[in-house]
Amino acid sequence: MPWVFGEPNPVTRFTVSIEMRDPIAPGILKQIAEIHGRFRQELPRKIEQQLMALPLPFLPFSGPMVQQANFPHQLGGLVFDYVGPTGTTLRALNLIQNRVIYMTTQYNRWGETWPLAHRILSECGKIIIEANAISGILLEYQSTYQWDDDNAEFNLADFIRADSDLLPPSLIHRTSAVHSYNGWMERPNDDPPAARVDNVNVAIAEGPNLLGEPPTTRWQARIAVQHRLVFDAPIADRQQFFDRDADAVFPACVDRMHELNKNFVRRVLADAMIARVPGLAI
Amino acid sequence: MNHQLPLTLIVLANLPPTWGVGCDSPVLGDLVYEARLPTAMIDGHPDATASLLPGIAAEAGVQLLGPISPAHELDVLAGKLLSFGGYKPNWDGEQACSPSDDGVYDAIDFLSFLPQGIPTPKPMVLASGDVALYWDDGPLYAEIGFDGSHTYYAYAERPGSAAVHLDDEPIKKGFPPAVLALLGGGGTFVERAAA
Numbered sequence: 001m002p003w004v005f006g007e008p009n010p011v012t013r014f015t016v017s018i019e020m021r022d023p024i025a026p027g028i029l030k031q032i033a034e035i036h037g038r039f040r041q042e043l044p045r046k047i048e049q050q051l052m053a054l055p056l057p058f059l060p061f062s063g064p065m066v067q068q069a070n071f072p073h074q075l076g077g078l079v080f081d082y083v084g085p086t087g088t089t090l091r092a093l094n095l096i097q098n099r100v101i102y103m104t105t106q107y108n109r110w111g112e113t114w115p116l117a118h119r120i121l122s123e124c125g126k127i128i129i130e131a132n133a134i135s136g137i138l139l140e141y142q143s144t145y146q147w148d149d150d151n152a153e154f155n156l157a158d159f160i161r162a163d164s165d166l167l168p169p170s171l172i173h174r175t176s177a178v179h180s181y182n183g184w185m186e187r188p189n190d191d192p193p194a195a196r197v198d199n200v201n202v203a204i205a206e207g208p209n210l211l212g213e214p215p216t217t218r219w220q221a222r223i224a225v226q227h228r229l230v231f232d233a234p235i236a237d238r239q240q241f242f243d244r245d246a247d248a249v250f251p252a253c254v255d256r257m258h259e260l261n262k263n264f265v266r267r268v269l270a271d272a273m274i275a276r277v278p279g280l281a282i
Numbered sequence: 283m284n285h286q287l288p289l290t291l292i293v294l295a296n297l298p299p300t301w302g303v304g305c306d307s308p309v310l311g312d313l314v315y316e317a318r319l320p321t322a323m324i325d326g327h328p329d330a331t332a333s334l335l336p337g338i339a340a341e342a343g344v345q346l347l348g349p350i351s352p353a354h355e356l357d358v359l360a361g362k363l364l365s366f367g368g369y370k371p372n373w374d375g376e377q378a379c380s381p382s383d384d385g386v387y388d389a390i391d392f393l394s395f396l397p398q399g400i401p402t403p404k405p406m407v408l409a410s411g412d413v414a415l416y417w418d419d420g421p422l423y424a425e426i427g428f429d430g431s432h433t434y435y436a437y438a439e440r441p442g443s444a445a446v447h448l449d450d451e452p453i454k455k456g457f458p459p460a461v462l463a464l465l466g467g468g469g470t471f472v473e474r475a476a477a
Binding site: 048087 | 354355357358359360361362364365383386387390391393394
């Protein structure tokens with residue numbers, strides 16, 4: 001099989017986030033900055049992003065008298081992360097504008113990744129929801145595969161499902177760079193009432209070489225499957241969203257999106273690939 | 283017409299480099315994971331900063347979202363500091379102590395106080411288990427270390443200047459000016475902006 005992926009699975013980035021109705025207020029960000037100790041072992045670095053008002057004297061509309069001694073600034077965002085020895089982000093939590101986003105580039109398996117994401121997002125979300133309703137949830141997987149054979153033989157036949165209903169039929173016949181970006185909206189028959197936007201993006205391009213390999217260009221396939229749930233009515237009830245164990249809105253919705261995600265990937269990949277990806281085969 | 287201070291500039295630091303672009307969402311608008319911009323766009327030459335701004339020049343008062351990231355060198359430095367957490371007792375074969383989690387965390391916290399305009403320090407672990415940052419440039423040597431008590435010690439020397447010895451300085455006090463003077467740095471972005 002000429003298509004390969006890294007160990008232990010092809011997922012190169014997993015993202016889950018909650019979206020608030022309004023921007024997160026500086027005072028709330030400050031409260032969250034102060035609870036860093038609750039997840040410092042997992043995300044040891046905290047970066048406070050300052051919101052500043054600055055004069056811009058070099059712009060044409062700015063006058064000559066713009067020197068000021070003090071510029072007001074306040075907390076505008078937070079990043080908590082864990083970086084590896086090469087400076088690469090391994091996992092991070094980002095609070096910016098109206099979003100709380102958890103991502104990791106070290107996805108192992110759902111049973112290990114989700115509990116940590118759930119705990120950290122809940123720690124922050126329970127503080128935010130007291131003053132700001134939650135309007136949506138997003139889940140995204142990005143997976144990367146490499147062509148491990150002679151570039152002259154490059155093809156997608158063993159990689160893409162021939163009868164995929166999520167890709168254009170011509171895609172499987174391509175022997176060079178190609179992408180298919182496909183998004184749509186549905187209304188799932190679940191509680192709470194919401195619209196869900198799904199995206200299935202497949203991109204084939206000449207990718208970077210794997211670490212330690214000679215500098216030859218390799219074909220790379222990246223599949224991004226994303227689900228964004230937008231509630232009809234933003235949720236301000238902390239118990240309803242976070243505190244009812246598996247029945248709470250947050251874990252229940254994310255669990256459904258996770259299963260849906262796997263289903264979509266199965267509708268994109270060839271059976272031979274599905275059989276090789278841990279957790280994907282039925 | 284008063285043209286003074288017309289804009290609010292949102293300065294946001296350090297999105298992870300792997301924080302790539304997410305999928306566009308039809309109908310409901312895009313989900314945008316903000317891009318990582320080099321520090322130089324704000325902290326370098328004003329012309330470079332201006333390159334951020336043409337789109338808003340006609341919209342004085344608009345909020346500009348500019349995620350500004352520290353240099354990749356600082357990410358690498360943070361990553362190396364965190365890797366010290368895996369050191370076991372006797373990691374040097376000569377009975378050295380392992381660094382404490384708090385020692386590593388204090389060093390990580392201190393990175394936010396590193397002034398602009400000075401060389402990026404190197405990290406090290408001492409036999410005592412203290413975690414330290416150091417600069418070694420010929421006759422100049424400076425070292426700031428952390429034992430996990432949320433304080434730091436500092437030592438610096440350069441020919442022609444009085445040596446610096448500090449101990450038990452609270453980390454929240456920030457980068458020691460006396461060491462900065464020997465290193466020749468110029469203050470943080472905020473400090474320089476306010477100057």
